Amino acid sequence: MFRNQYDTDVTTWSPAGRLFQVEYAMEAVKQGSAAIGLRSKTHVVLASVNKAQSELSSHQKKIFKVDDHVGVAIAGLTADGRVLSRYLRSECINHGFVYESPLPVSRLVVHLADKAQVCTQRSWKRPYGVGLLVAGLDESGAHLYYNCPSGNYFEYQAFAIGSRSQAAKTYLERKFETFTNYKGEELIKDALHAIKETLQGEKLTGAICTVAVVGVDEPFHFVDPKTIQELIDSMEVKEEEAAVEQSDMQEDKSPDAAPMDI
Amino acid sequence: MIAYLVRVEFPCRYPYVTGTSVIGIKYKDGILLAADMGGSYGSTLRYKSVERIKAIGKHSLLGASGEISDFQEISRYLDELILYDNMWDDDNSLGPKEVHNYLNRIMYNRRNKFNPLWNTLVLGGVKNGKKYLGMVSMIGVHFEDDHVATGFGNHLARPILRDEWREDLSFEEAVKLLEKCMCVCLLRDRSSINKFQVCFFYSCQALFPAS
Helix, strand or coil: CCCCCCCCCCCCCCCCCCCHHHHHHHHHHHHCCCEEEEECCCEEEEEEECCECCCCCCECCCEEEEECCEEEEEEECHHHHHHHHHHHHHHHHHHHHHHCCCCCHHHHHHHHHHHHHHCCCCCCCCCCCEEEEEEEEECCEEEEEEECCCCCEEECCEEEECCCHHHHHHHHHHHHHHCCCCCHHHHHHHHHHHHHHHHCCCCCCCCCEEEEEEECCEEEEECCHHHHHHHHHHHHHHHHHHHHHHHHHHHHHCCCCCCCCC | CCCCCCCCCCCCCCCCEEECCEEEEEECCEEEEEEECCEEECCEEEECCCCCEEEECCCEEEEEEEEHHHHHHHHHHHHHHHHHHHHCCCCCCCCHHHHHHHHHHHHHHHHHCCCCCCEEEEEEEEECCEEEEEEECCCCCEEECCEEECCHHHHHCHHHHHHHCCCCCCHHHHHHHHHHHHHHHHHHCCCCCCCEEEEEEECCCCEEEEC
């Protein structure tokens, strides 16, 4: 009875000036498991949460290498994400063939955004239901972009997409100013912290997330799960020490204070 | 009866108006290109003020020997390439390395159609303080070097350059060296003429066609 009349077609405007189908596609991005990206002047790190569809299945790949200098992390429809990363790969290869030099990241994302935009303006198409974090390095330094199903793209210092990404975003908003001169490993630690925020209590392990880095003198590559686990362990040790120290300090400061209810 | 539609292309089998040697060298602060301004119709010295060196974008210089009209065609391709590159309106621009490879793709593609562009091209430039000097032949052979020369220059100028070229050549020394090479070419290559251009390119990215 009160069905939305304006959402059966991508090209149909609502009287309020909205394209509902495009907005639904952006909703699909929020449903996917989280992916985050963050950068310093020289490095970019992508990280994602590996979530299996069912108990019996393995998880789907969420981070793709596009070229030696570019990689993407996706959230939303993985199938669409794979199609788009294949497109990105061929763009990079073609540019490499003609100019024997890597395609600047800012141009790559414009190609990608244009491709997504076309789907919002053709009645026989549907928008891609996937958000992409494009991380890359070129002559002008390290870059992180977010590409949206609507055809919009934005450059970020750090960003998170997918389910419960708000928690990661809050973490990144608090910390991004310190990233500027970080090397790869320091960025990975913060990436893991941000990923942890999206898990909401679930234990963070090397097996539950994928991490990839690209940076100066460091072609795009995935970080070994064992290395990730070691980093997580070292982080946890530090956190425990800090917690112990803090409780010690509290005890020292207020020896007379009545203990909280035990 | 089956009718076949065949596209007939007429390959270029020989050049008409040609320019002779181009010489390029690196020096301390950039690269230099030199070429005379003659255009020969067969062995007749028909034209006397043909510019055979051209600036490509912000970072590159192109010198061409061989068929002049083919060079003009290549110039059109490159002007278009640079125009579209500028239309991105971002901080990226094609440097000499990219242009060199692009030219090689054009030359090799045409050779594979048995219709080569009848030129030997010298491409030099400076981008982000990095000097670049390379050559592409009409059949798509391409390489980089510290000093290059096309056509007769390969036989007349390069032996001199091999003896006298240094990495830390100053601008004045480099121009002198090129003048010497051009002089030898003028004396021994009957199709060269006594009017030439030296173009230079140095790290502050300014371009001055001189003498």
